[in-house]
Amino acid sequence: MRRSVIAGVGAYLPERVMTNAEMATIVDTTDDWIVERTGIRCRHIAAEGEKTSDLAVHAATRALAAAGIEAAEVDLIVLATATPDWTFPATATTVQARLGVRKGAAFDVQAVCSGFIYALATADNFIKAGQSQCALVIGAETFSRILDWTDRGTCVLFGDGAGAIVLKAEQGQGGIADRGVHSTHLHADGRHHDLLWVDGGPSSTQTTGKLRMLGNQVFRHAVVNLAEVVTEALAANDLQPDAIDWIIPHQANRRILDGTARKLGIAPEKVVVTVDHHGNTSAASVPLALAEAIADGRVKRGDLLLLEAMGGGFTWGSALVRF
Ligand code: UT7
Secondary structure: OEEEEEEEEEEEOOOEEEEHHHHOOOOOOOHHHHHHHHOOOEEEEOOOOOOHHHHHHHHHHHHHHHHOOOHHHOOEEEEEOOOOOOOOOOHHHHHHHHHOOOOOEEEEEOOHHHHHHHHHHHHHHHHHOOOOOEEEEEEEEEHHHHOOOOOHHHHOOEOEEEEEEEEEEEEOOOOOOOOEEEEEEEEEOHHHHHHEEEOOEOOOOOEOOOEEEOHHHHHHHHHHHHHHHHHHHHHHOOOOHHHOOEEEEOOOOHHHHHHHHHHHOOOHHHEOOOHHHHOEOHHHHHHHHHHHHHHOOOOOOOOEEEEEEEEOOOEEEEEEEEO
16 A cells, blocks of 8 residues: 655744734734634744745755655655745746755645645645655745735734645555555635635736635634534544544634534644644645644654645645654
């Protein structure tokens, strides 16, 4: 049984931290409102001139070092982002050049906050099909660039960052005890396009545009879709919730994380939470949370992890992985 095993994980956050107090000097908001409604206390913001590819290269370099793998071994780069450096070429190709990778494919995946799960599923399928032996899967975003800094309903929510994993092909026995990716499930429902979108683009407005969101409607969909996708992953692998060591969710709102865990009967201590100090970093949030939980010793080799996310489109999905 050919599986994609996580060989290493890396993360990068821009140096600058922006607190809620600083946010309150820009828009009509308070630390109390932001903490109570979202759980967010601060977020990282990319420096002037710091691009999504810069964040991605740092995270990927750290993931390769953690895996003990040379860039020359990588034959696939899948980079999830909704904030690419340029309209084209793909940010993945910039990262490829800067890492010194010279073979295989490099492309971006656009599924907004679900992007990392989409990218992971794509790379996992390349590996399972035998088309890749060693893949870099990256989620990298500079959402600060597409925020409307006069809209208190959105600008307080997001942050910048990047996370990356190295996936390697390995042979497993075929059971749940195998290390590696056991399942991925992806979904989309394009009817909800205008609940969370950016009001610009090359073909529509010839501008980059700003993020727009009907937050409370997105919230309601998020709790339902995420609970469904977790239930789907458990059923597909014939598992009960207590078999999962850690849930590594997309970090949009503390209340969504708590609400989903409650709905599923999952202990809140098993949910990795970073939204308080990262904000919502879109496609970067799942690998950033994974990297943090590995670095602080919570996630250990052999743990069973359930990664899940939901974002604009709508798109949503899960990945069940034994680390
Ligand atoms: O990552 C992709 C998925 N994204 C999400 O999952 C985001 C989902 N949505 C959310 O997290 C929440 O809906 C928000 C955090 C965005 C908003 O929380 P809410 O409890 O749904 O608030 P609301 O939008 O219903 O607004 C409630 C009130 C409004 O005032 P009125 O109309 O009741 O007077 C807003 O104007 O809160 C006001 N408000 C604020 N007040 C202070 C909105 N933003 C702010 C703010 N500071 N930053």
